[in-house]
Amino acid sequence: xxxxxxxxxxxxxxxxxxxxxxxxxxAPDINAINVFPVPDGDTGTNMLLTxxxxxxxxxxxxxxxxxxxAKAMAYGALMGARGNSGVILSQIFRGLAKGLEGKESFDGxxxxxxxxxxxxxxxxxxxxxxxxxxxxxxxxxxxxxxAAAQANPADLTCVAEAAVEAAKxxxxxxxxxxxxxREAGVxxxxxxxxxxxxxxxxxxxxxxxxxxxxxxxxMVTADLPLSSKAAQLVAEPExxxxxxxxxxxxxxxxxPDKIRHRLEGKGQxxxxxxxxxxxxxxxxxxxxxxxxxxxxxxGTLHQIQIQNMDDQHxxxxxxxxxxxxxxxxxxxxxxxxxGLREVFQSLGVAAVVPGGQTMNPSVxxxxxxxxxxxxxxxxxxxxxxxxxxxxxxxxxxxxxxxVVVPTKTIPxxxxxxxxxSYEGALEEAAQAMEEAIATVKTVEVTKAVRSTQIxxxxxxxxxxxxxxxxxxxxxxxxxxxxxxxxxxDKVGIESVEVVTLYYGADVEAAQAExxxxxxxxxxxxxxxxxxxxxxxxxxxxxxxx
Amino acid sequence: MVKIVTDSLSDIPDQxxxxxxxxxxxxNVHFGTETYRDRVxxxxxxxxxxxxxxxxxxxxxxxxxxxxxxxxxxLAKETDEILAIMTSSKISAICESALQGKDMVDAxxxxxxxxxxxxxxxxxxxxxxxxxxxxxxxxxxQISDMVRKAIPKAHVRGALATLEYLKRGGxxxxxxxxxxxxxxxxxxLGFIDGEAHPIARVRSWAQGTDFLVNFVKxxxxxEELAIEDATTPDEAExxxxxxxxxxxxxxxxxxxxxxxxGAHLGPGALIVSVLEGE
Numbered sequence: 001x002x003x004x005x006x007x008x009x010x011x012x013x014x015x016x017x018x019x020x021x022x023x024x025x026x027a028p029d030i031n032a033i034n035v036f037p038v039p040d041g042d043t044g045t046n047m048l049l050t051x052x053x054x055x056x057x058x059x060x061x062x063x064x065x066x067x068x069x070a071k072a073m074a075y076g077a078l079m080g081a082r083g084n085s086g087v088i089l090s091q092i093f094r095g096l097a098k099g100l101e102g103k104e105s106f107d108g109x110x111x112x113x114x115x116x117x118x119x120x121x122x123x124x125x126x127x128x129x130x131x132x133x134x135x136x137x138x139x140x141x142x143x144x145x146x147a148a149a150q151a152n153p154a155d156l157t158c159v160a161e162a163a164v165e166a167a168k169x170x171x172x173x174x175x176x177x178x179x180x181x182r183e184a185g186v187x188x189x190x191x192x193x194x195x196x197x198x199x200x201x202x203x204x205x206x207x208x209x210x211x212x213x214x215x216x217x218x219m220v221t222a223d224l225p226l227s228s229k230a231a232q233l234v235a236e237p238e239x240x241x242x243x244x245x246x247x248x249x250x251x252x253x254x255x256p257d258k259i260r261h262r263l264e265g266k267g268q269x270x271x272x273x274x275x276x277x278x279x280x281x282x283x284x285x286x287x288x289x290x291x292x293x294x295x296x297x298x299g300t301l302h303q304i305q306i307q308n309m310d311d312q313h314x315x316x317x318x319x320x321x322x323x324x325x326x327x328x329x330x331x332x333x334x335x336x337x338x339g340l341r342e343v344f345q346s347l348g349v350a351a352v353v354p355g356g357q358t359m360n361p362s363v364x365x366x367x368x369x370x371x372x373x374x375x376x377x378x379x380x381x382x383x384x385x386x387x388x389x390x391x392x393x394x395x396x397x398x399x400x401x402x403v404v405v406p407t408k409t410i411p412x413x414x415x416x417x418x419x420x421s422y423e424g425a426l427e428e429a430a431q432a433m434e435e436a437i438a439t440v441k442t443v444e445v446t447k448a449v450r451s452t453q454i455x456x457x458x459x460x461x462x463x464x465x466x467x468x469x470x471x472x473x474x475x476x477x478x479x480x481x482x483x484x485x486x487x488x489d490k491v492g493i494e495s496v497e498v499v500t501l502y503y504g505a506d507v508e509a510a511q512a513e514x515x516x517x518x519x520x521x522x523x524x525x526x527x528x529x530x531x532x533x534x535x536x537x538x539x540x541x542x543x544x545x
Numbered sequence: 546m547v548k549i550v551t552d553s554l555s556d557i558p559d560q561x562x563x564x565x566x567x568x569x570x571x572x573n574v575h576f577g578t579e580t581y582r583d584r585v586x587x588x589x590x591x592x593x594x595x596x597x598x599x600x601x602x603x604x605x606x607x608x609x610x611x612x613x614x615x616x617x618x619x620l621a622k623e624t625d626e627i628l629a630i631m632t633s634s635k636i637s638a639i640c641e642s643a644l645q646g647k648d649m650v651d652a653x654x655x656x657x658x659x660x661x662x663x664x665x666x667x668x669x670x671x672x673x674x675x676x677x678x679x680x681x682x683x684x685x686x687q688i689s690d691m692v693r694k695a696i697p698k699a700h701v702r703g704a705l706a707t708l709e710y711l712k713r714g715g716x717x718x719x720x721x722x723x724x725x726x727x728x729x730x731x732x733x734l735g736f737i738d739g740e741a742h743p744i745a746r747v748r749s750w751a752q753g754t755d756f757l758v759n760f761v762k763x764x765x766x767x768e769e770l771a772i773e774d775a776t777t778p779d780e781a782e783x784x785x786x787x788x789x790x791x792x793x794x795x796x797x798x799x800x801x802x803x804x805x806x807g808a809h810l811g812p813g814a815l816i817v818s819v820l821e822g823e
Binding site: 545 | 606638
């Protein structure tokens with residue numbers, strides 16, 4: 001390994017070229033973890049293409065001085081920046097060029113200064129800097145580089161090593177700062193890209209470009225509380241996490257450095273950024289009250305967020321299992337059969353209470369489910385005549401606001417759920433759902449449990465019967481299929497657009513396929529759909545919309 | 546006179562932009578390593594042909610700040626006030642790019658960048674308001690004020706033929722709630738507070754177009770109305786016909802939405818936008 005103390009413009013160019021090809025190897029991995037600000041999976045590609053433009057311009061530098069090469073790079077970044085991370089990268093190059101201006105060559109101290117300028121430029125460029133991104137990484141890099149340069153001002157390799165080390169640690173911490181990363185269980189993609197770029201540059205300085213051919217940049221693992229599993233296994237007392245406290249102070253003549261100084265020692269992961277009128281503070285502390293008491297004396301507080309990190313920790317675990325859309329109104333449905341449960345879940349219910357015909361859930365079961373969902377407002381879909389009453393018993397037993405939309409069948413419940421409005425208040429949402437019940441007709445086919453005679457229709461025990469809207473017995477016979485088609489005729493299938501057939505646990509998929517094809521042939525104008533409902537008791541449930 | 550700048554996601558037809566003196570900055574569409582400037586290097590028709598035949602899914606990106614530096618510098622020779630009205634910063638980096646470009650312009654010219662929090666014809670309406678005011682001699686401050694007042698009055702709704710493109714493109718925002726449905730649904734999206742929101746799910750395309758008609762009918766007074774499609778002009782025509790008793794057909798804006806959006810919405814989407822009247 002060699003120790004480089006100073007570099008020319010040409011060497012800066014080579015160093016960045018190596019960084020850029022190192023980034024190229026990592027681009028697909030970086031794309032894969034891109035979730036912020038939009039999860040469009042192109043951060044790696046965007047940074048790489050920005051770097052290509054940087055390198056093209058670097059070749060056209062007016063002379064071999066570091067100053068000229070850095071300036072050309074900044075121009076290349078400016079003209080070639082792609083996407084959010086590319087735009088920030090272009091600011092970083094702008095800062096580097098500013099830091100290296102007028103220099104023939106650069107040493108450790110110069111590089112540290114350039115990185116500090118780069119960090120400033122990156123923050124200044126953004127109207128709303130977000131921590132836990134490439135921004136945080138460049139700032140941490142510049143801070144460490146500065147410290148290393150104070151110890152070894154002439155040693156470029158030493159400064160570059162400190163920068164890479166800081167980048168790696170900073171990337172690992174990004175999920176702690178940016179909830180969306182924590183939810184997805186990834187580190188920041190742009191930050192990772194910057195780390196890889198700096199690491200590639202360091203490999204060049206160390207003269208390791210040969211070895212790089214057979215290697216690939218490592219993805220940084222998130223430094224999440226969860227990864228302290230090993231420590232828990234040896235039964236060490238679990239450290240409490242405290243409160244993640246975030247806020248913005250607005251005032252006059254604020255001094256971010258002074259605020260940072262005052263808050264140091266009051267907690268961990270302290271970040272204070274801003275200027276004399278706006279200062280953003282992030283700290284993990286056991287006593288958020290003391291922090292707020294201090295800053296309130298400086299100005300007004302905004303965007304205050306205090307989160308118990310133990311909850312965040314639990315939240316992270318839950319999030320890994322399933323990421324359901326959060327809404328301030330939760331819908332809870334009653335259904336049985338794995339297929340029907342999945343249909344309801346796929347349409348966004350917060351929970352499904354198992355139950356239905358002949359197996360009505362208890363008030364306690366419904367209540368427990370209502371209590372378990374993470375919303376204060378709950379809409380209940382009983383989906384069965386006999387469960388409506390049970391559901392309406394829940395409201396007096398809970399602090400939550402509960403509204404029952406009286407759906408009597410599964411198709412009514414699904415129609416109601418489909419018309420759930422994401423805007424508006426609880427009552428309005430429930431109202432819209434109740435109105436939707438009238439837009440759907442239900443046909444259920446099952447076996448008669450006893451012999452009877454209703455409205456002149458004789459039914460023997462064990463025969464198939466067709467029921468409309470859970471009330472009217474319209475068909476009976478020995479063949480399930482015949483009864484189904486007879487019931488469909490009687491319900492007025494002509495006037496509907498969409499026919500959905502949910503087949504029960506006792507029905508083979510192939511049988512159901514045949515029936516849906518027959519419906520399609522008989523009524524070619526209709527949009528038909530076949531879903532495995534897996535429900536007990538009913539062979540078929542048909543929804544007509 | 547204040548010069549008005551916007552981007553290609555506003556879907557302003559070229560002719561209207563020329564009439565009103567609006568400069569349009571194109572976003573980029575990428576098929577793998579090939580890059581096209583929205584509607585400059587690739588026409589709407591070519592794009593959808595490629596979208597259906599290309600093996601790689603297209604991605605889109607905002608232009609670099611340098612493009613804005615060049616444009617602002619050029620315009621600064623003709624005027625001393627420029628207003629750039631950009632697509633919502635919540636879904637595109639273009640607003641940030643314009644802000645950075647603005648900072649680097651070395652000219653005695655006052656440049657303001659406004660985050661429209663809009664897209665599609667919603668953004669177009671706001672830009673038209675600005676361009677008309679500029680033509681009538683309003684200054685930068687007055688126009689900025691009018692734009693800010695117009696932004697909450699623009700409403701965009703779209704019926705998507707499929708969620709596939711939105712899912713692959715990643716810019717799905719809160720519409721995530723629509724994903725994973727086991728039933729076939731026609732999703733209705735709205736663009737609210739700068740990002741895509743789920744509005745409703747209906748069971749058929751016919752119900753989807755009904756929804757759009759009812760949405761327009763809900764406004765007591767309509768200043769502007771736009772209908773946008775990509776590859777389905779017949780559908781757009783039927784919708785225009787159905788809306789013609791509410792709003793004169795000759796005053797409706799009929800445009801194609803940008804390929805950049807087509808990559809996310811899919812070619813079959815139908816969009817209706819309304820600018821509420823006073």
